[in-house]
Amino acid sequence: MAERTLRGARLGGQSFEDERGIEFAARQQVGYNCPQGHFFEITMSVEADIPAQWECPRCGTVALSAAGILPEAKAEKPVRTHWDMLLERRSVEELEDILTERLELLRGGEIGPAHLHRPSKAKKKANA
Incomplete structure (x- = not known):
């Protein structure tokens, strides 16, 4: 490997160009x-x-x-809350309708965790 090295010049350490004719x-x-x-x-x-x-x-x-x-x-953007983003997609009336529907489903036992469902009177009589 020593035979292939360049002798007499440090690579990257010196530039052989001079500054004549260069305008900074x-x-x-x-x-x-x-x-x-x-x-x-x-x-x-x-x-x-x-x-x-x-x-x-x-x-x-x-x-x-x-x-x-x-x-x-810098112009600061106003903070957008979850509620602001929700109001961009739906009106308050639509949100109230959705809430009413979801509450009916939850109270009817169709959605939600099982421990929250109260057995209806008809189911109690059928089981008795």
């Missing part, structure tokens, strides 16, 4: 103030949209832009 993108330093009192700067492109907040490299808390850029307020 314009850059700017953007400062951020951490709530813990840290100040740091990030190098960004001049064309980039500057974020209003950035994670502090020292403590990990969210730091705000020193240039006074404020974060956008």
Whole structure:
């Protein structure tokens, strides 16, 4: 295996290209103030949209832009409850009808657990 290795060059460690003729993108330093009192700067492109907040490299808390850029307020969706979703599918009248039907079936012993059913008077007389 030693015969097949490349000698004289560290692969990936060095680039043999030089920087002549290369024009780098314009850059700017953007400062951020951490709530813990840290100040740091990030190098960004001049064309980039500057974020209003950035994670502090020292403590990990969210730091705000020193240039006074404020974060956008996110529109919060109202909380949808089960009842709200149910009312999207059925009206209150339909729900009352369904409840009445289900209660009749439950009281008649056609649905529900067996220990909730009361034997009817006709069944008691037939068994006696």
